[in-house]
Amino acid sequence: MRAVDFRCFSALSVEVPAAGALLTGQNAQGKTSVLEAVCLLVRLHSPRSHRMATMARVGGAGGFGVAGEAWNSERRMKWEPRRPVSYQVDGEERSSQNAYLSDGGLLVWMGNEDVDLIRAGGEGRRRYLDFIGSQIDMDYRRALHRYRRALKAKNFLLKEGSLREAEIQSYEGVMIESAAVIQPVRERIMKALSPAVAEYQTRIAGRDELLELDYQPAGGGHFPEALEQARDRERRQRRSLVGPHRDDVVIRINGLDASDFASEGQQRTAALALKLAQGQVLSAGRGEQPIWLIDDVFGELDVMRRNALMEALPQGAQKWITTTHLDWLDQASPLGELARFTVREGTLES
Incomplete structure (x- = not known):
């Protein structure tokens, strides 16, 4: 996946194996933004904002782009102020969001804010x-x-x-x-x-x-x-x-x-x-299996719920997981095979 001028990233490029990736870093370093970029690429949707302008990097060129290879095709979306959003698949322009999504993939986003599904309004x-x-x-x-x-x-x-x-x-x-x-x-x-x-x-x-x-x-x-x-x-x-x-x-x-x-x-x-x-x-x-974007959930769960969640996640699905530390991760767990990256001040290091 690649991104330009997205959130805190001037440029982002990461290759992830089929199993997925573990992104480690302190808060406010850009971990969640990586997941958000994947969400945009897959579903043209952000769980953090309804306004595209808020996702453009402050001090950047004014717009942003996200691209990547998925489902045997090269997919790309680009947003610029005062211009229609561009959607491309294998270099061909798609006329609408529906056209872009018609042959795209599925996605589940998990985060600590999900508890509001129970506590908050309808x-x-x-x-x-x-x-x-x-x-x-x-x-x-x-x-x-x-x-x-x-x-x-x-x-x-x-x-x-x-x-x-x-x-x-x-x-x-x-x-x-x-x-x-x-x-x-x-x-x-x-x-x-x-x-x-x-x-x-x-x-x-x-x-x-x-x-x-x-x-x-x-x-x-x-x-x-x-x-x-x-x-x-x-x-x-x-x-x-x-x-x-x-x-x-x-x-x-x-x-x-x-x-x-x-x-x-x-x-x-x-x-x-x-x-x-x-x-x-x-x-x-x-x-088909959705991609799972899991934002800083495991480190906040007690051992019993954490282990139960790891066992419940489908083994064949790709998972992108953010966390501030890996103390909770048993290397023998199914998540131990995920690629490891460190996110620090808008940069990604393997």
């Missing part, structure tokens, strides 16, 4: 479902993009002093069409996730803990009717109150809401279980 859980759906179903990705654009336009109109009802209803039509794709896919994902999450919770915890997922579509799964019922409230509050953007997933451990009643250890275990299950669903959906 937005993170919706992003979790969207990241799965967008990788296994291009129609889902397109529908999600259309829904978000229509929702933004509708909310803008609702906030205006004089309501333009015909325009609002036209955007609601787009939202209804898109939701008819989004919510059934989310339901299918949930059915696939539920047994996998339950199994991983037990494996990582080392004891029987019943973890359950309850998908709760806003409007009870009948979006057009719910939209009609919420019409007056939406006009009064001047915002959209029902739809896929308000869906949620309730997570329960032993029958109790995990956000309120689970211990910190149970919550962290549940977060690991969700990401491991994500990888299993992605693999089953596309028939």
Whole structure:
């Protein structure tokens, strides 16, 4: 993989074997940025920012590029201010993100912030479902993009002093069409996730803990009717109150809401279980292993959970792992075969 003017790296070039790499270094040296560059190359997505401009190196040329060989092709994306993003595969320009991603790979990102999937509000859980759906179903990705654009336009109109009802209803039509794709896919994902999450919770915890997922579509799964019922409230509050953007997933451990009643250890275990299950669903959906980007997780886990996680990760998948130290790593573990690199002040050393 190569990167130019990306985050703290003026230039980055690293060759990684099929097994993957261990990146060691102190905090704020650039370890996570390497994983972020891989994420952009694979999925055109950053878990750290929605704005491309924030990823360009301060003091650099103003833009950045990421490239690499993956899935038997040379892939490249380049961002420059005030210009369309460039996507290339084997030197040929791809016209859109969807075209670039159509023959790309899969990815799972794990980090300590994943515990917010349990503790925080529904937005993170919706992003979790969207990241799965967008990788296994291009129609889902397109529908999600259309829904978000229509929702933004509708909310803008609702906030205006004089309501333009015909325009609002036209955007609601787009939202209804898109939701008819989004919510059934989310339901299918949930059915696939539920047994996998339950199994991983037990494996990582080392004891029987019943973890359950309850998908709760806003409007009870009948979006057009719910939209009609919420019409007056939406006009009064001047915002959209029902739809896929308000869906949620309730997570329960032993029958109790995990956000309120689970211990910190149970919550962290549940977060690991969700990401491991994500990888299993992605693999089953596309028939290939995702790349695993694991950001400073192992050093923060107790020995039991750390060993259980190492055993649960699929052996044939490529793994990029960051850590501040390797004291936790047993050289006989499956991760001992990963290439080693040290990250220091925006440079990578083998």
